[in-house]
Amino acid sequence: MDEPDLKQSAAERIRWGDDAENGLPARELRRTNSRGSMSIHSVRSRREVDPSIALPIQYRTVSFNIEESKAKDAVEAAKAKDAATKELSSLEWHTLPTDEVLRRLSSSIAHGLSPEQVSRKFKEFGRNAPSPPKSNTLSKYLGYLFKGFGPVLLIGAVLVFVSWKPLGEPNPAIANLALAIVLVAVFFIQAAFNMWQDFSSSRVMKSIKNMLPEDCLVIRDGKQSSMSAIDLVPGDIVTVKAGNKLPADIRFLQVSGDARFDRSILTGESVPLAATVDSTDDNYLETKNIGLQGTHCTSGTCTGIVVGTGDRTVFGRIANLTNEPKAKMTTLEREVLYFVIIICSIMITMIAIVLIVWGAWLRTEHPGWISVPMLIVSCVSVAIAFIPEGLPIAVTAGLTITAGIMQKNKVLCKSLKTVETLGSVSVICSDKTGTLTQNLMTVTECTIGTSTVTTEDAEEQLGRKVTPDSAPAAASGISQMRALSALCNAAEFDAATNNLPIEQRRVYGDATDQAILRFSEKLGSVSHMRQCWQKTFDLAFNSKNKYMIRAFSLFKNDCLAATLPQSEAEIFKQGDTLLTIKGAPDVLVGRCSYYITSSGEAQPFDADMRATIEGVKNIYSSQGKRCILLARKTIRRADVRNQAGTTQFEDEMAEQAKTGLTLVGLVAIVDPLRPEIKSVVSTLRGAGIRFFMVTGDFALTALAIAQDAGIVTLPTPAVHGLENLPREEVADDEKSMVSRQSIVLSGPDLMGMSAHQWKILTQYEEVVFARTTPEQKLRIVKEFQNSGVVAMTGDGVNDAPSLKAADVGIAMGSGSDIAIEAADMVLLDSFASVVEAVQYGRVVFDNLKKVICYLLPAGSFAEFWPVMTNVCFGLPQILSSFLMIIICCFTDCAAATALSYEKPEADVLLRKPRDVKKDRLVDWQLILHAYGVLGVLETVASFAMAYWYLERSGIPFGTLWFGFGAVPDGVDSAYYTQKLNEASSVYFINLVVMQWFNLMAIRTRRWSIFQHPPAFNKLTQNLWLFPAIIFALLMAIFWLYVPVFQAVLGTTEVPVEHYFLPFAFGMFILLFDEGRKYLVRKYPNGTVAKFAW
Template sequence: MEEYKVKGLTCANCTRELQEEINRLPSGETATLNYNSGKLRIANTVDMEKVTKILSSDGAYIETDQFEQDHQHEHTHHHSKVNWLTILSISTIFYFAAFFAENWLNEYVAIALFLAATVLSGYQTFIKGLKNLVKLKFNIETLMTIALIGALSIGEWKEGALVAILFGLNEYLEGLGMEKARRSVESLLKVAPKEATILENGEEHLVPIKSLKVNQIVLVRAGEKVPSDGVIIEGNSSVNESAITGESLPIEKSVNEPVFGGSINNEGLLKVKLTKAYNDSSLAKILHLVEEAQETKTPTELFINKFAKYYTPLIMVISAMVMIIPPLLFNGSWGDWFYQGLAVLIVGCPCALVLSSPIAIVSGITKNARNGILIKGGVFLEQLGKITTIAFDKTGTLTKGEPHVEELIAYDPAFLQIAASIEKSSSHPIAKAIINEARNIPLIELDEITAYSGTGIVAKGNGTTYYLGNEKQIQHLALPDNVQIDLQRLKDAGMTVVLLANESTVLGMMGIADKIREESAAIIKKLHGLGISKTVMLTGDHEKTAEKVAKKIGLSTYFAGLLPEEKVKKISELSQKGKVAMIGDGINDAPALATADLGIAMGKGTDSAIETSDIVLMQDHLGRLPSAIKTAKKVNSIIKINITLALGLKLIALLLTIPGLLTLWIAILSDMGATILVTLISLTVLYEKKTNDKLQA
């Protein structure tokens, strides 16, 4: 399959019709033309000259050097916005000049000016409509052509001209709105640098980023973008990762720390060893997902597109009935009802209805991508706005996944010093927590350290044997009542208990716990405020730990001691009561993420997170989640409002035929008004006031 960028697609309904024509070409049945992204995907065996001809029939063209040179004459006039706006402006001047001529000069001069305004602003529509009539293809251009011919044939010069001008303006505004949404995506895609400076044999070479390979060394100067994922091997600097994570604050980076492609080096010179070729980098995957997301259709869009196919023919039938039935059965005037029927034809334009969804969806996907939230398609954005239950993994999601000493009980002043000295060479997470707790205490040297699996460590120093670990490690001692009470209290609080004893007595104990994220409680509170009725924690941890975390951050409920397959079962049970989203790290929770109505992964650009889920939070926290849900709900509300407006204004226009009050200009204004309102309302998603979504508890 080949992929082309198509410019000049001004109408979602027209784009669908163009695709259908291309599908009828030999080998063209699999071709797709997407209005949201402006992309054509087509088999390389299809005759592209014929494709170009089909596109040019609606004023669209393929944006490549070759096609622009070969077919420049076909689209230069069509797609210069300045030219099109100029045409509409001149047509409007002619229209008002005709009013002056009608009152002060000559009726025929006025008619000539009305005709000039009609031809100037409507000739493209007229030509397309005539071609469609020959093919018996009934779309908006066909309807407008019939309406214009009918209006002029009965001497409605003024209204014919006004209809042509307003329809032209409507088409212009419709294309402008979608182009604005597309540009917001394109500006997002420009974060990728085009070239990189590689270092080979001590010499610098400027190369395209697509040629970069793993293990190459690249130089990134102050103000430049990191070309692909890698590790710093020389230099230190603050790096802006907003293109990846949506976080605006820079992060300090030094040797051996990872950097993402697309992040900006704020100061100094960095030497980066690439760990991924550009096409495999986090940035490339993000940009690919954002582009793909525009092209998926939601159930609402699919329904609207299907409805639009039948809407226009239905309107034509209604128009014919309006023209014929009143004069035949109720002695109405043929001229008056013919005019009413022409107006009904104009109401048959489905453009505002078809436009009610795509601009809002593209805007919502783009806004979330700017905030470091990747939504893999409009269908998932729509789902996010309907979620009623969110299930969370505990470790690394609601907690930091980093054990820390939550409570320390020392029966001997040297307790912490000895415990940290025993653990100083260990890389175990609990050992790191103990060492971190004793970071300001000088450590001592021990003669002999032996680790025992499942119990702990035995160490010797200064003629004394020390036992560090769980209860099994100190079975040689009878624990005093006060020690037993402290031990049970820490266990009841859901902590992992580490004890230190010598041969005769317990020196102290520590309660180790996974640190709850500072923002978790505030996030859960805000989610409840957004209409999420149930927040659930699913964890493999034991009951006491789960209870403590759930209570502290305000979750609705929790389920502890779950294996991966048991998490899947719980998700299935929750799904029977409403729409469920599952949030995890994208690795251990893959089955649950796949089972939920919506899988949301955290993971700052990890491959597994991007590949497993429907939505990816590129940060290492949940701070942006409420914003994403708020945007999704807003998009869903806007689509409902848009559909109501598009159909409501047309219904009002059709009802005006009953008392015979519908006019051509009211009909076109009903469609134009709907289009303008739908476009402007949809674009408000992009311009929503920015807030700091990383909440603090």
């Protein structure tokens, strides 16, 4: 087979059959999510999909929007083509008669499989789950080992081993062997924590997956029961209803007339397919009598037999042919990588200096001073000095701790690294329904003709309270509204709750349909009305068309008089068609030719009435209410050319709905805001985060809700529109920035916007997007990502593509399974949890800065200078390489981990989100403070204590300066070595104690220890600091006082006064930092504040 031309675009390589037949240009391939349970269409054209191109996708519930096909995709598609074509072409379940399918699978519609058959097939076919994606285990574990500073540690260990033997022979230094072993241990400890971080993420993922409904209705041994989809086997009889996700590949045996399936996740075609019993295409992927695993039933019901499970489904087969896409780095991963690069660059530079000094000077002038093995150890010591070995441990612990805190606040994070990303968010785009609102829609009033009545007034007019199940004698406007509300409605009451009050009954269906159904039930019995009419056609609401259609024929005359005006009811006969339609007024009003007055009479729909309807719609919208138009059309039997149930009939009904409609009325629906929304928006705005609303409502409705929620703060006349966005750059653009406060745009406005208009739009503080489609939501996220970090919140299927594309996707725990799977974070309780999530996202970043600033002075700077003074000035290395590692991995590590428990500082939600391009985890201010202030203070104090101890021991500093290993005159060699070891231990203890005070100072970046005390204040206390200090002391004593370590590593006991002298130096650090923080608070724009980290 010829390889595809990699330069050939996706549009050139992928063509749909009917486009080719009609001579239309090739389309761009997109895989997106449709509106799930609200997205139901009648399919009127055939789509032929080449499985080798359109289907090689990774198995996942949420699809990705593909802007263009890359060369790599073409190569993978070419490799997969033969296998995919061969496997899929061998499937013939769709071409066999239903009896033959049942015979081959030894099943029956009534009884299903017996327990013995299930057991046998389960052994043969296994669990109904795809095999885990092929992962390179070796690559994964190598990633654990060599992430961050891992390679440097391993190389250092190998070099030290070599310096021990063979380079150290004939008298290898046992200390070098011990150092090498410790480096290897640290190497594996870091790998273990990297692995733990991955394990923690997978554990949270498992808990999230457990939230997703995966049960299905199955008939086994003649009984229907609900069971886990993972236990299905071929031959099981499954019942699928609207809203269900197909648990396996299913051959339909029985389908309702309105059964539709959304295959957009598989084919990219957003129009749901009608289900059929008989085959409609030889292509297994195109035929309508096969339901494919992972697709959704958007309306109707069907019964089918499982023909493929696990890897034998279409998704399962394709999943085995493709590779897992690489995830982009999070902001935290980029920051840690940036820090690693900085440290490694400094480290390599310093090692190069050591090598140059040794090669150009010491090797010739002082040949006996540093041998090659000692040179290797010195270089490794420089690396050890610069590498904060405890950082990976502290990072993992910090993220895990914070994720645990967030989980207690009802926030689940799929990835630990996502926690910090949320702290960087500068824009939150939020869906409205179910996220900002309670998703409890209620019809508050309706307009018929020129009259507007509340629901309560409508009840009184129909006499509902007197005759609950009867129909009025004359079809008034209210009566006709009640009839259409019941008929043109996809929602249904749960029969088990019919004895409850209307508001308490469980309703299945879309939130808008639920509200209108309850409204209709209040005016009269919905079930009684529906029993009088037989449905012949159903085109459900779609987020693009924004309307639904249902057609009926008369079944009983009981409700005819309540449905149509008397003049129409008298001539309506059996076989005539009642076409009902419900949807967005701006879409349907142009199709209307008549309207119903409040008395129930039909009148011509003239310009005056059109203006009245437009005014009513605007009033409803300005009050934050959703406005829905209901209309109908009667079609005589003689005017219907096609048989009901055929594709031609569906086409005819859709065409009939385009003209000649009779407008029955408008209903106003309100979905109240969640009670916490106003405070949430206010808090986030105070935190410098722009909060935008993205909704499918009208612009006026959206604006009214946004103003009520505090998303828009300006009065309506001051809010901008598309006309305020110039298409091209103009001279006064910068001057007009001051007026860019609030703007409202509709979905159609976005379609033709130029790049310059998008650039201006991203600078607005308050933005509301109305009438948006899933594709437009995705575009909004992409555009705002160009200028910041974007979070998207949502709970519906139509939110899934934008949730996946956002830097942080946030789903509500009560949302759809698609939204939950697409999101990075799930809010289990209320939307108010997003404030906690943002706060702790910022706290993670702040605490990581504190950890690094705590580790660098003693664990890097103060360790580096003993090596450099040893190489350049001939002084003894006053801190051993082994004790350097003890500081990083033991005495400092516990305190660094304790810093991860630090509570938020008072201003954490009062400052702007950090600029991920400028505000780095490690910036020059932090380096200056850690090295230039704390590092210098700790280094000078530790040097002073160590050499003062030598001075007291009879070894003056002057005899060591440029001594290059020479033992001072009159000093015994063994005594000299012992005192150097003791001085090294003094240096070590001095650093350990001074770090305790550094720990207390580093807890806050701006606030005094008295404003943010470590104890006795629940809002600020961190009681883990005190056990960490004790742990550091115990570790120091352990390594210094155990005889085995003393003999092998040269550690020694330390005079007791050297445990107390560092307290004075530490107190100076604490007081110095208190003064610095005071100046930062008092003069926030002063010089000291500019240097503050």
